[in-house]
Amino acid sequence: MIIDIHGHYTTAPEGLETWRKRQIAALTDPAITIDTADVRISDDEIINTLESNQLLKMRERGIDLTIFSPRASFMAHHIGNAATSAAWASVCNELCYRVTQLYPAHFAGAAMLPQSPGADTRTCLEEMERCIRDYGFVAVNLSPDPSGGHWTAPPLSDRYWYPIYEKMVEYDVPAMIHVSTSCNPAFHTTGAHYLNADTTAFMQCLTSDLFTDFPTLRFIIPHGGGAVPYHWGRFRGLAQAMHIDDIHSKLLKNIFFDTCVYHQPGIDLLTRVIPVENVLFASEMIGAVRGIDPLTGFAFDDTRRYIDSAALTATEKKLIFESNARRVYPRLDSLLSAQGR
Amino acid sequence: MIIDIHGHYTTAPEGLETWRKRQIAALTDPAITIDTADVRISDDEIINTLESNQLLKMRERGIDLTIFSPRASFMAHHIGNAATSAAWASVCNELCYRVTQLYPAHFAGAAMLPQSPGADTRTCLEEMERCIRDYGFVAVNLSPDPSGGHWTAPPLSDRYWYPIYEKMVEYDVPAMIHVSTSCNPAFHTTGAHYLNADTTAFMQCLTSDLFTDFPTLRFIIPHGGGAVPYHWGRFRGLAQAMHIDDIHSKLLKNIFFDTCVYHQPGIDLLTRVIPVENVLFASEMIGAVRGIDPLTGFAFDDTRRYIDSAALTATEKKLIFESNARRVYPRLDSLLSAQGR
Secondary structure, three states: OOEEEEEEEOOOOHHHHHHHHHHHHHHHOOOOOOOHHHOOOOHHHHHHHHHOOHHHHHHHHOOOEEEEEEOHHHOOOOOOOHHHHHHHHHHHHHHHHHHHHHOOOOEEEEEEOOOOOOOOHHHHHHHHHHHHHHOOOOEEEEOOOOOOOOOOOOOOOOHHHHHHHHHHHHHOOOEEEOOOOOOOOOOOHHHHHHHHHHHHHHHHHHOOOHHHHOOOOOEEEOHHHOOOOOOHHHHHHHHHHOOOOOHHHHHOOOEEEEOOOOOHHHHHHHHHHOOHHHEEOOOOOOOOOOOEOOOOOOEOOOHHHHHHHOOOOHHHHHHHHHHHHHHHOHHHHHHHHHOOO | OOEEEEEEEOOOOHHHHHHHHHHHHHHHOOOOOOOHHHOOOOHHHHHHHHHOOHHHHHHHHOOOEEEEEEOHHHOOOOOOOHHHHHHHHHHHHHHHHHHHHHOOOOEEEEEEOOOOOOOOHHHHHHHHHHHHHHOOOOEEEEOOOOOOOOOOOOOOOOHHHHHHHHHHHHHOOOEEEOOOOOOOOOOOHHHHHHHHHHHHHHHHHHOOOHHHHOOOOOEEEOHHHOOOOOOHHHHHHHHHHOOOOOHHHHHOOOEEEEOOOOOHHHHHHHHHHOOHHHEEOOOOOOOOOOOEOOOOOOEOOOHHHHHHHOOOOHHHHHHHHHHHHHHHOHHHHHHHHHOOO
């Protein structure tokens, strides 16, 4: 089977944005009341948005299941405070939970965390538990920069983040390290901020002993690892200068890269330099890049074609398409096994 | 001949750092006086540092000439104010000028600019003119983030930067877009901040009409263009979504990438996706990555070997090694022509 580990509900029904706008308006207008129970989205609306978008393309492309989380660019943790983020995350995660209930064979959930700049990360734990325990989600998305492009949070190796890691370890769920929208005019959200965050997160891990403290913690660095595989020689060299004998044994038990790289040469490089056990199939469809590549006649984000065409054996492709995901996301494996898959 | 367009004086004699420490101390201690004339570095010291480092390796690797600028990570524009940066840039540039006078066949100068967070960019023009007109420098280094990792400056497309561009156009010199040290704990300087800045700068250009306003302006994006070539499909797709029909005609008359990518697969990707006319040989030797790659037995930053081994014709290699540099840096071409090269 083919598992896409990186999908967001970018096509959510309008009721979601309506609720969010009202929530933001309420921040400055005390006359406006807002409640998480006020979201008005019917099952039919959910079905329509998925059948005409994500599910349609999954069927076209032969993708069996997508790990599905709230829209990354809309997380916008910088808006309001921790309570704002708590309500917004709750609404978004519940909507993804409904998706997984409507299509249990096609979608598994990953939680958005109610992060907020400077807030104690323990404020994320209740929502995290609810998503994993009650909703059956298999992963979380963790933003290393809840400020939205101002990078005011400490590095991922800082103890600030440890409560989240302890909960991840307790439930054996991995985190995708994924920022949200940039409100810094220097950084284009999907063309710079996302890729920069990927590279930044990797380097934060390389320069720390995080995985000594949490040997079973697992991070997925999305968007093909940002700049990391392209500069793998640079990172091996920097590691060597830091007296890290082997970057593989230091990081690659804990760090994985997805395949959201939207052209064949990029996927060829990724699969050439990164061990195949550390590469997980993903497309982030429907996401940042939605067009047809005039050079190929196929969608830029139809990443299955690049894996199919890469110089990989059938065994290696199976690792990338399925087995690695089941290993890195054990709760997904349990869900699938329970379905007889 | 082989021209390395990206070298910094990372091995400068101790007198330079001594002066800088005194300058920084003077910022908080009015009893300390500091003058740019106080730098104590002899010609012999310059000769010794180069003969045992950069020149030694240039000879070993067959590099004929390096475009040489002050150490990037020491620019530290965030320290003090515009006057601090003016004095520091003056000292650093003069030292590079002495290098070019001692070794006119081996080094051509590129200027560090006295940038300072929030300062009017016109404060850079006097130093820029001095370096180009009086010192014969052939390029400048421009930091898109003089704050040192806090990214408080407007994008490169903003009119804030136009005085520098007007002067670049007037003298027909290109700029390498190069940040300095990161004082933001989120960003490792050479493992994250440098690469992030490269990607960020490219995207700032893509989302603007900068090169409509300045059709002859030329930027070199160092470190192989950050994450850009690896994600070339993503950038082509984002451009298409912005109704930019052809990213090549929009940007590639003005933007060039260097070859500071420290492994063969990275160089293979770079030369596969970016037109060969836009790739300029560089190593940033002696720089961020100084070790020997155990996989090859050669220095990570011995990038000539990767170009030699890439699937390129002799004509294409000549473009990368020499002709592109002479075209993009016309003042370098004039210097070389005057030397009969």
